Amino acid sequence: MKQKYLALALSAVFATALAGCGSDDDSNYQPQLPDTETPDNGGDNGGDTGGDNGGDTGGDNGGDTGGDTGGDTGGDNGGDTGGDNGGDTGGDNGGDNGEDTVVGDEEDNVGEAATDPQASVPTVGGQQYVRANGANFDRELNPEDADSGNATVLNSKTLQNKKLDNIVVGRETVDRKGVKDSYLRYVGEAVDGVSAESEADTLTLQESNADNGIDVRKTDYELNGLVSITKDANNAFNIVGSEDTVTGIKAQGEGSVLSTRIFGNKSLDTNNTAEKNSARFVGTTKADGTLNITALDQTSDIANPDFDGVGAFETTKLSRVQYGRVTSNIDKLEGTTEGTKYYESELQARNPIKDAEGNNGVDTYFYRGTNETTIAQMNALPTDGNIEYAGHALMYGIDNSYHGDLGDPDTNAFGGTDKPQAGKGNFVEATVNMGDRTVTGNIFNVWEVKPAEGNTNVFKQDNLVNFKGDIFGNTAKGESNLAYGDKDKGAFKGSFYGDKAQEFGGSVNSVETKYGDAAWGGVFGANKVVVTPPVVTPPEDGNANQTE
Numbered sequence: 236m237k238q239k240y241l242a243l244a245l246s247a248v249f250a251t252a253l254a255g256c257g258s259d260d261d262s263n264y265q266p267q268l269p270d271t272e273t274p275d276n277g278g279d280n281g282g283d284t285g286g287d288n289g290g291d292t293g294g295d296n297g298g299d300t301g302g303d304t305g306g307d308t309g310g311d312n313g314g315d316t317g318g319d320n321g322g323d324t325g326g327d328n329g330g331d332n333g334e335d336t337v338v339g340d341e342e343d344n345v346g347e348a349a350t351d352p353q354a355s356v357p358t359v360g361g362q363q364y365v366r367a368n369g370a371n372f373d374r375e376l377n378p379e380d381a382d383s384g385n386a387t388v389l390n391s392k393t394l395q396n397k398k399l400d401n402i403v404v405g406r407e408t409v410d411r412k413g414v415k416d417s418y419l420r421y422v423g424e425a426v427d428g429v430s431a432e433s434e435a436d437t438l439t440l441q442e443s444n445a446d447n448g449i450d451v452r453k454t455d456y457e458l459n460g461l462v463s464i465t466k467d468a469n470n471a472f473n474i475v476g477s478e479d480t481v482t483g484i485k486a487q488g489e490g491s492v493l494s495t496r497i498f499g500n501k502s503l504d505t506n507n508t509a510e511k512n513s514a515r516f517v518g519t520t521k522a523d524g525t526l527n528i529t530a531l532d533q534t535s536d537i538a539n540p541d542f543d544g545v546g547a548f549e550t551t552k553l554s555r556v557q558y559g560r561v562t563s564n565i566d567k568l569e570g571t572t573e574g575t576k577y578y579e580s581e582l583q584a585r586n587p588i589k590d591a592e593g594n595n596g597v598d599t600y601f602y603r604g605t606n607e608t609t610i611a612q613m614n615a616l617p618t619d620g621n622i623e624y625a626g627h628a629l630m631y632g633i634d635n636s637y638h639g640d641l642g643d644p645d646t647n648a649f650g651g652t653d654k655p656q657a658g659k660g661n662f663v664e665a666t667v668n669m670g671d672r673t674v675t676g677n678i679f680n681v682w683e684v685k686p687a688e689g690n691t692n693v694f695k696q697d698n699l700v701n702f703k704g705d706i707f708g709n710t711a712k713g714e715s716n717l718a719y720g721d722k723d724k725g726a727f728k729g730s731f732y733g734d735k736a737q738e739f740g741g742s743v744n745s746v747e748t749k750y751g752d753a754a755w756g757g758v759f760g761a762n763k764v765v766v767t768p769p770v771v772t773p774p775e776d777g778n779a780n781q782t783e
Contacts, residue, residue, distance in 0.1 A: 405580060715727040
């Protein structure tokens, strides 16, 4: 009999998955491809020494700094299901079958985050939350409305639910006559015999996402995940597809109200049969710094007469990384059932105005994936040259205005400034150098701009967030900052997936440690950019290599 699991999740300070019984026909556990961990080798890295990878030396990631979810999401680094810290991979944390656990940074999961070049613990994802003022969530350790979010939490527990059809978003600790009990809150499909709800009464994340209409091939930007900025007759910019509501003199737009915006691997169906599930920009840059494209809707299609072999905007498919947002109500439970640990956190329509009266929603932004790159596989990557990644980011709190050499859109006067016409984003690019184990990248929009001189519009990349970090095992950790204004600083974390690190997922946000003002942030998924050599067309009268 195969085991059935709730999907691993990375709540404010922990992750967890709970085993229950299911039949061979309805098991959520899927055997993995050869480039991943092997199922159930035994072992118990941490076992019952607290059941939470650190025992009661904090009981939950640093004592009462975990408590209940870093408050209500925190916890004991594996919750009450901990124990084998590696799930079905035999307690080696998803690593190379038997490697030792590495003690991690406090702001990650104690004992689980890769922190040095010799780290033997791969990570499988990261998660952050943004809390509305009316939400009764994580109020014990994070009581202030001003501290509306948490730093991105990494986790190294192997994903046990390969279908990714649910995700744990919170943890609640209840004191019953001096005895503390932990209850885990999830979004998505229930597991019969494990959760308070039944499978029949709940929807998978994929079903909810499909019901919301998410599809990267659609032209509706709220549904395809991209951000579109266009200018109206009054020279005001209309922003569509943003997570945020924008109301300004020169820009306006409605923020997303969808309960889910999930992209990448298995975002629409549990078998990942969707032809496309993400997007990216792979255009090149000319010598003058402008982009080598001719339109904001130019596609990388060889049949396109504008296509010159360099590519542009693409819909693409991620086979490992899933990323996005779920919005749910994680207010405290009114009642619990003895012996039941998992309770649904119901999805709800998102209100993008966090201080709106009655808004009790919590936005959980996450990236996670299957088939995380092992330490041995990371060490086998070439150390000469760079690896390039391109993908899409779901961002909040970002100013999508043009930040270049800005001119007055109301005038055609010359004066050494650009006049933005339209933009499209949010895209991500990253460069990895395994020689020095570093990663650099940015999240950006592509803009059509009328230059200060000349009558032909050009296209420019306008960076929104820059990030950089060091690579420890399969994990990238470092810093980020806004690329405009005062260049506010934040944190950056990411993980690699696939036997050759074919995909890269990550998170950036303004909260660097513990709790703070979730002013901006987001998550992304990306895959490798494969450079295709140019096609050499032989001359009509002979071989291309022949000499006269």
